[in-house]
Amino acid sequence: MQQRMKHWGxxxxxxxxxxxxxxxxxxxxxxxxxxxREFKPVPIPDLNEAIIGAPRLNVPHRFSGFxxxxxxxxxxxxxxxxxxxxxxxxxxxxxxxxxxxAFVRSEEDIQEIYNWAVQVRAAVIPFGGGxxxxxxxxxxxxxxxxxxxxxxxxxxxxxxxxxHVSQSARMQAGATxxxxxxxxKTNGYSLRHYPQSLQHSTLGGWIATRSAGxxxxxxxxxxxxxxxxxxxxxxxxxxxxxxxxxxxGPDPDRLxxxxxxxxxxxxxxxxxxxxxxxxxxSIAVFFDDFLKGCEAIRVxxxxxxxxxxxxxxxxxxxxxxxVSARNQSILFLGFESADHAVVGQMxxxxxxxxxxxxxxxxEVLGHPDSNRQAxxxxxxxxxxxxxxxxxxxxxxxxxxxxxETSITxxxxxxxxxxxxxxVQAAIKEATGxxxxxxxxxxxxxxxxxxxxxxxxxxxxxxxxxQQWKHVKTAATNEFLKHGGSVTHHTSIGRDNMLWYxxxxxxxxxxxxxxxxxxxxxxxxxxxxxxxPSTR
Ligand SMILES: Cc1cc2nc3c(=O)[nH]c(=O)nc-3n(C[C@H](O)[C@H](O)[C@H](O)COP(=O)(O)OP(=O)(O)OC[C@H]3O[C@@H](n4cnc5c(N)ncnc54)[C@H](O)[C@@H]3O)c2cc1C
Numbered sequence: 456m457q458q459r460m461k462h463w464g465x466x467x468x469x470x471x472x473x474x475x476x477x478x479x480x481x482x483x484x485x486x487x488x489x490x491x492r493e494f495k496p497v498p499i500p501d502l503n504e505a506i507i508g509a510p511r512l513n514v515p516h517r518f519s520g521f522x523x524x525x526x527x528x529x530x531x532x533x534x535x536x537x538x539x540x541x542x543x544x545x546x547x548x549x550x551x552x553x554x555x556x557a558f559v560r561s562e563e564d565i566q567e568i569y570n571w572a573v574q575v576r577a578a579v580i581p582f583g584g585g586x587x588x589x590x591x592x593x594x595x596x597x598x599x600x601x602x603x604x605x606x607x608x609x610x611x612x613x614x615x616x617x618x619h620v621s622q623s624a625r626m627q628a629g630a631t632x633x634x635x636x637x638x639x640k641t642n643g644y645s646l647r648h649y650p651q652s653l654q655h656s657t658l659g660g661w662i663a664t665r666s667a668g669x670x671x672x673x674x675x676x677x678x679x680x681x682x683x684x685x686x687x688x689x690x691x692x693x694x695x696x697x698x699x700x701x702x703x704g705p706d707p708d709r710l711x712x713x714x715x716x717x718x719x720x721x722x723x724x725x726x727x728x729x730x731x732x733x734x735x736x737s738i739a740v741f742f743d744d745f746l747k748g749c750e751a752i753r754v755x756x757x758x759x760x761x762x763x764x765x766x767x768x769x770x771x772x773x774x775x776x777x778v779s780a781r782n783q784s785i786l787f788l789g790f791e792s793a794d795h796a797v798v799g800q801m802x803x804x805x806x807x808x809x810x811x812x813x814x815x816x817x818e819v820l821g822h823p824d825s826n827r828q829a830x831x832x833x834x835x836x837x838x839x840x841x842x843x844x845x846x847x848x849x850x851x852x853x854x855x856x857x858x859e860t861s862i863t864x865x866x867x868x869x870x871x872x873x874x875x876x877x878v879q880a881a882i883k884e885a886t887g888x889x890x891x892x893x894x895x896x897x898x899x900x901x902x903x904x905x906x907x908x909x910x911x912x913x914x915x916x917x918x919x920x921q922q923w924k925h926v927k928t929a930a931t932n933e934f935l936k937h938g939g940s941v942t943h944h945t946s947i948g949r950d951n952m953l954w955y956x957x958x959x960x961x962x963x964x965x966x967x968x969x970x971x972x973x974x975x976x977x978x979x980x981x982x983x984x985x986x987p988s989t990r
Contacts, residue, residue: 457609460585460655462531463499463544464846467654476836477843480777485853488891489913496850497916500547502527510554512577512602518567521558522604528556532580532605533594535587536652536842537950538856541849542919553580553594553605560610562687565720568604569689573977577602580981581716583609583660584631586652588857589948591664591715596982608659611722614638621699623682624728628659628721644728648677650944651841659721665713667898667905667944671765672756675898676944678712680727686711688719688974697725710970715946716981718974730793736801737764737789737826739834740813745769745784746868749896749904751811752786753864756899758807760800764789764826765899768834772893772909776837779830786813787831854886854914854923858930862939863903870937874908874930881929882912885922898943905943949983956987 458467466473482494510524533552534540543549554577559565572579578596582605585592594603608629615625617639624644626635632653635646648668650656656666661677662684668677683697695707711718742748748767755765767786773779788804790797805815819825826835848855858878862870875892882890890912898905908930914922931941931954941947941954956964971978971986978986 457612459531462502462527464541465536465655465842473843473846474840476777477840478847480775480837481844481847481851481853484775484777484891485848485851485911485913488911489853489888491913494851496847497545498850500545502530504547505530506548507533507552508549510602512554512575512604514555515571518557518571521560521564522555522568523558524555529553529605532556532582532585532592532607535585535590535592535948536845537588537590537948538845538849538854538923539590539920539950540593541845542923545849551594552603554602555604556582556607557604558607558610562685562692562722565606565687565722568606569687569979572604572979573689575601577604577979578982579603579979580605581659581663581720582607583629583657583663584652584655586656586660587664587946587948589942589946590950591946591948591981591984593949595949600979600982606720608657608720608722611659612657615723617642617644617728618725622728622730623725625723625725626658627723628662629657631655631657639728640731643731645731646680646726647674647729648680651838655842658724658726662712662721662724663715664946665944666946670763671896671898672763672900673761675900678709681708681712682725682727684708684711684724685722686719687722689977689979690974693719693974713946715948715984717985718971718980732791732793734793734796735789735791735826736797736820737787737831738801738805738815738817738819739830740786740788740805740808740815741781741783742767742786742811742813743783744812745894746871747812748784748786749867749871751808751813752896752899752904754807754811755788755804756904757901758803760790760804762788762800762804763791766896768895769893771891772895773830773834775891775893775909775911776834778833778837785830785834787834789826789831848911849919852914852916852919854890854910854912854919854926856910856923856927857907857945858910858927858934859897859905859907859943859945860934860939860941861903861905861943862934862937866938867904867906870933870939871906873937874906874933877929877933878908878910878926881926882910885925886912886914888913907943947985952983952987955985 514522529552578600611627611629617624683695685694897907941951
């Protein structure tokens with residue numbers, strides 16, 4: 456029996472409690488910031504009372520073994536885990552929901568669903584773990600469609616074989632991070648791709664959205680681990696050749712990476728796996744000035760040291776998450792290896808930090824679990840619980856939004872300053888009062904960082920979605936204006952389409968549309984994501 460995500464938030468149905476740490480962080484920080492003596496959260500929504508329209512499609516008898524129009528399943532597949540999704544969940548009103556949920560068991564089931572969808576003019580939305588934070592699984596497909604079929608991939612959850620010589624494993628696309636890691640651990644391996652959503656998100660979702668995981672430098676994205684894949688498209692099955700990186704023309708794997716369900720359904724992939732690390736060292740470095748810390752990161756990122764962890768959080772992020780009250784930015788630096796000691800790299804990286812005014816206490820490095828000590832331990836603890844924040848903030852009318860980009864170093868200081876001021880202004884315009892805004896780096900490259908902003912503001916229940924949109928728009932406009940990307944790792948989805956179209960060259964978009972015609976001639980695959988829908 457597979458564990459399921461609870462319908463109103465994060466974590467599993469059979470262990471539904473919110474971690475007390477998260478409730479404490481939210482209530483204590485935001486009661487004082489917003490001057491609220493006691494929060495009165497909206498109760499957990501009762502699915503039986505949820506408002507949802509009747510299904511518009513009738514399931515043919517031959518599909519009754521794996522398709523359903525059950526209300527609860529339709530609701531579960533109507534949302535991901537973005538702020539807008541949480542606002543929908545706590546309103547308990549679903550204006551958009553799939554008409555049918557197909558729990559496909561085989562590639563043949565998927566092909567049958569495609570044929571049926573073309574016949575009845577339904578849109579097909581692949582559904583992995585449903586952790587999209589950008590509207591990727593939201594069934595808003597426009598008026599051209601007579602209905603929506605959500606294709607749930609969770610029955611494709613096995614690790615099929617392991618090649619110990621080439622250190623790689625063949626996995627099904629519906630396996631979650633937890634399932635993958637548990638299976639690989641039995642042989643001492645790890646995929647070592649840990650997005651914050653690890654427990655619920657799936658291999659297919661990661662490849663389809665080009666997710667980013669454990670490593671802050673070098674092998675940040677899932678792209679680097681894919682050896683080959685199998686994709687069931689409406690035009691047929693395509694299997695790419697299993698190889699180490701090669702140079703034979705444009706890379707077919709790259710065509711499907713980031714396709715967000717718009718070309719077909721990824722059913723399995725051979726993935727590069729790794730031995731688990733034996734040597735680790737981790738330390739927190741404090742900076743009085745956030746931008747000075749960022750400069751230290753740039754120098755380390757360009758040094759060839761390639762730390763596994765190289766992230767910085769500003770003082771506000773440290774305060775909101777109760778990591779530190781020192782009013783300083785904190786750079787988290789970590790090295791790991793399955794093969795050799797990492798002391799030399801750590802020493803050199805710390806030298807660079809010291810050159811930029813970083814302060815640190817080396818004593819922690821003597822600890823075998825240095826990553827679990829002091830500030831880095833507190834950051835680690837809250838980092839793995841972040842998924843729970845919105846089930847605490849949303850029912851308390853607190854809008855918690857994130858925005859992230861990817862930008863070259865030369866432009867970073869400008870985009871940083873302009874986003875900080877544009878978002879503070881937008882929060883005030885939208886809600887009438889200031890909120891909390893913080894910045895961190897989630898990933899860094901020799902040529903630029905992936906900065907990530909979190910904001911919290913007090914919204915009003917009926918206007919939360921518009922308030923969030925106002926703030927997000929302000930930030931994303933700045934990203935594009937200053938040469939950044941609409942996203943580094945949380946995908947395009949429906950929420951970022953407007954900017955994705957601006958970011959990409961028209962000729963590229965034309966070639967993408969032509970490619971889609973080949974794999975999906977009837978245009979049924981996840982309309983509105985990657986390709987504009989007609990709504
Ligand atoms: C708390 C939280 C933390 C997060 N942290 C990270 C992070 O650290 N790094 C990161 O990159 N992202 C992160 N995300 C975003 C999200 O987890 C990723 O985008 C993830 O890759 C989605 O995987 P999923 O299986 O949940 O996909 P879903 O949400 O089910 O789907 C996402 C998109 O992929 C498509 N899709 C899903 N499965 C398939 C398939 N088999 N074939 C084709 N298309 C498919 C869907 O149609 C949709 O467009 C986070 C999200 C949350 C809620």
